[in-house]
Amino acid sequence: MNRFAALIEALAFEPRRLAKLTLMEEYFRTVPDPDRGYCLAALCGALDLPSAKPALLRQLISERTDPVLFALSYDYVGDLSETIALLWPAPAGGPIRDSAIGAVVETLQKASRREVAGLVAGWLDMLDERGRWALLKLMTGGFRIGVSASLAKLALARFGQVEAAAIEEIWHGLEPPYAGLFAWLEGRGPRPDPGQALTFRSPMLAHPIEDEDFDRLDPGAFSAEWKWDGIRVQAAGRLQGNNAEIRLFSRSGDDITAAFPDLAGALHFEGVIDGELVVMEGESVAPFASVQQRLNRKSVSSRLMAEYPAHLIAYDYLFAGDDDLRGLSLEERRPRLDALVAGHGGRLRASPPLVFDSWEDLARQRAQSAEHPAIEGVMLKRLASPYLAGRPKGHWYKWKRDPGLVDCVLMYAQRGHGKRSSYYSDFTFGVWDGDRLVPVGKAYFGFSDAELVELDRFVRQNTTNRFGPVREVVHEDRSGLVLEIAFEGLQASTRHKSGIAMRFPRIHRIRWDKPPAEADRLTTLQAALARAPAQPAVPDA
Amino acid sequence: MPRAIGRGPRYVKGTHPLLDSASLETALAIRPETLLHPRPEGLYCPPGDFYIDPLRPVARALVTHAHSDHARPGHDHVLATRETLDIMRIRLGEGFCGSEQATPFGESLTQGGVRISFHPAGHVLGSAQIALEWQGCRIVVSGDYKRRADPTAEAFALQPCDVFVTEATFGLPVFRHPDARDEAGRLLASLARFPERPHLIGAYSLGKAQRMIRLLRDCGHDAPILLHGALEKVTQYYEARGIALGALEPVAGRKAPDLAGRIVLCPPSALADRWSRRFADPVTAVASGWMRIRARARQRGAEIPMVISDHADWTELKETILETGAGEIWVTHGQEDALVHWCQQRGLAARPLRLVGYGDEEAA
Numbered sequence: 001m002n003r004f005a006a007l008i009e010a011l012a013f014e015p016r017r018l019a020k021l022t023l024m025e026e027y028f029r030t031v032p033d034p035d036r037g038y039c040l041a042a043l044c045g046a047l048d049l050p051s052a053k054p055a056l057l058r059q060l061i062s063e064r065t066d067p068v069l070f071a072l073s074y075d076y077v078g079d080l081s082e083t084i085a086l087l088w089p090a091p092a093g094g095p096i097r098d099s100a101i102g103a104v105v106e107t108l109q110k111a112s113r114r115e116v117a118g119l120v121a122g123w124l125d126m127l128d129e130r131g132r133w134a135l136l137k138l139m140t141g142g143f144r145i146g147v148s149a150s151l152a153k154l155a156l157a158r159f160g161q162v163e164a165a166a167i168e169e170i171w172h173g174l175e176p177p178y179a180g181l182f183a184w185l186e187g188r189g190p191r192p193d194p195g196q197a198l199t200f201r202s203p204m205l206a207h208p209i210e211d212e213d214f215d216r217l218d219p220g221a222f223s224a225e226w227k228w229d230g231i232r233v234q235a236a237g238r239l240q241g242n243n244a245e246i247r248l249f250s251r252s253g254d255d256i257t258a259a260f261p262d263l264a265g266a267l268h269f270e271g272v273i274d275g276e277l278v279v280m281e282g283e284s285v286a287p288f289a290s291v292q293q294r295l296n297r298k299s300v301s302s303r304l305m306a307e308y309p310a311h312l313i314a315y316d317y318l319f320a321g322d323d324d325l326r327g328l329s330l331e332e333r334r335p336r337l338d339a340l341v342a343g344h345g346g347r348l349r350a351s352p353p354l355v356f357d358s359w360e361d362l363a364r365q366r367a368q369s370a371e372h373p374a375i376e377g378v379m380l381k382r383l384a385s386p387y388l389a390g391r392p393k394g395h396w397y398k399w400k401r402d403p404g405l406v407d408c409v410l411m412y413a414q415r416g417h418g419k420r421s422s423y424y425s426d427f428t429f430g431v432w433d434g435d436r437l438v439p440v441g442k443a444y445f446g447f448s449d450a451e452l453v454e455l456d457r458f459v460r461q462n463t464t465n466r467f468g469p470v471r472e473v474v475h476e477d478r479s480g481l482v483l484e485i486a487f488e489g490l491q492a493s494t495r496h497k498s499g500i501a502m503r504f505p506r507i508h509r510i511r512w513d514k515p516p517a518e519a520d521r522l523t524t525l526q527a528a529l530a531r532a533p534a535q536p537a538v539p540d541a
Numbered sequence: 542m543p544r545a546i547g548r549g550p551r552y553v554k555g556t557h558p559l560l561d562s563a564s565l566e567t568a569l570a571i572r573p574e575t576l577l578h579p580r581p582e583g584l585y586c587p588p589g590d591f592y593i594d595p596l597r598p599v600a601r602a603l604v605t606h607a608h609s610d611h612a613r614p615g616h617d618h619v620l621a622t623r624e625t626l627d628i629m630r631i632r633l634g635e636g637f638c639g640s641e642q643a644t645p646f647g648e649s650l651t652q653g654g655v656r657i658s659f660h661p662a663g664h665v666l667g668s669a670q671i672a673l674e675w676q677g678c679r680i681v682v683s684g685d686y687k688r689r690a691d692p693t694a695e696a697f698a699l700q701p702c703d704v705f706v707t708e709a710t711f712g713l714p715v716f717r718h719p720d721a722r723d724e725a726g727r728l729l730a731s732l733a734r735f736p737e738r739p740h741l742i743g744a745y746s747l748g749k750a751q752r753m754i755r756l757l758r759d760c761g762h763d764a765p766i767l768l769h770g771a772l773e774k775v776t777q778y779y780e781a782r783g784i785a786l787g788a789l790e791p792v793a794g795r796k797a798p799d800l801a802g803r804i805v806l807c808p809p810s811a812l813a814d815r816w817s818r819r820f821a822d823p824v825t826a827v828a829s830g831w832m833r834i835r836a837r838a839r840q841r842g843a844e845i846p847m848v849i850s851d852h853a854d855w856t857e858l859k860e861t862i863l864e865t866g867a868g869e870i871w872v873t874h875g876q877e878d879a880l881v882h883w884c885q886q887r888g889l890a891a892r893p894l895r896l897v898g899y900g901d902e903e904a905a
Contacts, residue, residue, distance in 0.1 A: 086715035
């Protein structure tokens with residue numbers, strides 16, 4: 001446990017991504033199986049220890065501490081695992097021996113509910129407080145140490161000197177402690193066979209298109225379709241008799257099937273489809289705000305499913321049954337996809353191709369789509385391209401619509417984190433509502449390093465009030481700073497005083513020249529929001 | 542302006558925190574409160590007509606130590622140890638008080654029939670506990686204190702007493718300070734691992750910074766240590782008092798290449814200040830008892846949180862209370878609720894004094 005605890009501790013206080021990768025790589029290299037495998041599972045959130053729950057931990061600590069002192073301590077520390085780790089009475093003589101993480105996990109998995117309390121207490125008695133914290137976090141989940149599953153897998157890929165995509169390819173067929181995976185990465189064993197399990201395949205990603213690209217690219221070599229504002233999903237399916245087993249994966253490979261049982265239950269095919277998960281309102285694609293109602297839920301109510309029905313707009317076909325289509329060109333894959341969708345119907349649609357004869361023609365269609373809140377822009381895909389994992393150059397392009405622009409007044413600033421911790425780099429801005437400013441959003445990127453230095457200086461020299469880490473900055477008719485904010489869309493919001501929320505706001509330009517009185521008014525944004533809801537229809541296949 | 546003697550607010554029935562439970566007449570018959578009780582200005586001793594660590598300017602002040610929340614400017618007369626007076630002058634300037642009187646540790650003097658003596662508190666250089674004796678009652682005001690070894694402060698001297706007035710900065714059972722040498726060892730391990738990166742240590746400028754330097758020397762780090770300007774004068778004073786701190790150099794005037802791989806001490810607030818931008822890819826460490834709490838360490842941006850404190854931890858608070866033999870415990874500032882609860886569980890009379898204004902200096 002101590003080696004694992006040392007890693008978790010180091011990761012928790014290391015802000016630099018590259019250094020986090022190095023720490024994990026070193027751990028994978030120096031720690032044997034099965035410990036490193038269970039550590040990997042813990043970092044990826046793939047470890048489920050159902051017997052160890054917060055209620056049990058509360059009971060253990062209540063048997064050992066005064067309840068008033070525990071309550072005061074918990075109130076102060078604010079985290080149950082950390083409070084218990086710090087409070088646990090160390091037995092006389094100090095830590096005596098260590099149980100490796102592998103032994104701990106395997107013992108817990110085998111233990112009966114009755115045995116767990118005694119086991120956990122025994123380990124806590126043996127560990128120092130860092131070890132106790134790691135053990136308790138291991139059991140309750142959620143380290144909050146700034147390591148995502150994909151970062152842990154990237155460290156693993158670097159350790160094994162393979163592409164991250166190669167790990168994703170087989171990941172979902174694997175189980176902790178991943179002995180076969182480590183054997184392969186160390187060149188001691190064969191590549192684990194993802195086999196019949198429904199697994200996630202690394203998706204193909206697009207580059208943003210630049211103005212100068214159009215001169216080089218031949219419109220005839222590309223197909224175009226709308227860029228839908230939903231969530232990118234991969235649907236993998238297998239048929240067993242009349243039943244279909246379907247799994248839905250997010251772009252990063254997380255299994256999100258449980259959040260969308262309505263869609264998973266409506267799909268019936270064998271193979272792997274790439275597409276956009278959207279919510280439909282009748283025959284129209286609803287704005288992203290509707291999809292958001294369905295996100296991050298472990299279970300979903302039937303009311304929510306009826307109100308926000310999930311659909312899949314398919315745009316690519318990776319496997320037909322067990323046939324790998326990824327080596328074929330888009331031109332060859334697309335008819336196969338259309339045929340599948342045609343025979344399927346229901347909640348599976350195909351993303352309709354756009355007909356265009358020149359880039360100017362496509363630009364016109366893209367501009368007209370501005371009224372449609374569920375369309376972000378246009379995707380361009382080279383007809384001859386195979387389906388390539390990652391973000392290969394020259395194949396797929398995203399051509400987003402020009403963002404909305406609005407002139408706002410800087411109101412508050414907060415210091416950033418990491419290497420920005422000495423700079424005021426998080427900015428809250430507002431627009432005029434009558435003769436006062438109402439905050440409409442927050443932005444912390446879009447500016448250059450040189451501009452950050454200027455913004456920081458402005459904040460420090462024009463502070464009118466301080467609230468902890470936040471500084472209020474002068475914002476009056478004639479004194480203050482106007483920021484031109486770019487955003488991707490507007491949504492009605494009850495959480496913001498202004499009633500409006502922006503998507504992806506960022507600082508587009510700093511208007512040192514403009515007096516705050518000339519910034520935009522809330523009515524301008526309200527009018528833009530009111531214009532929006534005419535929604536595009538997606539034809540049935 | 543200094544406040545004239547006797548101009549402080551008078552006691553109004555029903556408003557005194559110590560006396561709320563009893564009638565005024567009965568309460569005044571209790572001897573400890575007659576000798577010492579809180580007023581808005583601070584702890585007041587009526588027979589001696591002086592305050593201990595007053596928060597506002599008063600005629601006569603006894604000061605336990607030179608941290609700014611305890612040692613404030615503007616008193617007519619200050620009684621303290623030589624070191625405390627010297628450091629007050631360095632930090633507050635000439636004229637920080639009308640007149641001063643230094644008292645050596647262990648010697649007694651009498652004021653209005655009250656016998657006063659100062660005893661080492663182990664908190665920072667010159668820090669004292671103040672003992673008051675009057676009509677057979679002995680009250681000890683601890684100020685801030687610690688029991689751990691610290692070559693930069695006089696070692697804590699236990700004082701038996703009837704009433705012990707204790708701090709409670711770390712008065713929760715989650716606070717158990719580890720061995721300071723192990724904590725310093727983690728910093729040196731990082732320096733060995735990243736020899737090209739400057740290592741910034743945020744440490745309070747009076748006491749913690751000098752203890753930190755000594756600790757690094759005792760762990761075998763002999764290279765010159767660089768100091769933020771705010772630390773220079775107090776550190777020089779420590780050296781003048783015979784505390785060897787090795788080679789020290791100012792940060793001022795150095796550029797990034799000249800800072801690589803150096804240990805640099807600064808006040809914690811400087812870590813997030815523009816001052817810190819001169820360092821290329823620094824490792825940030827903070828030395829404070831608060832670093833035991835992860836959320837606190839993250840707020841400070843500490844990559845190496847070192848749990849090194851100049852205050853007693855939970856265990857030391859409890860042990861000290863028991864060792865003084867006091868039957869009554871008054872808790873001045875910090876996490877008083879938990880400590881009062883613990884005392885009461887042990888059958889000791891205990892109450893919080895609820896003095897407002899201590900713990901302001903970054904002094905933990």
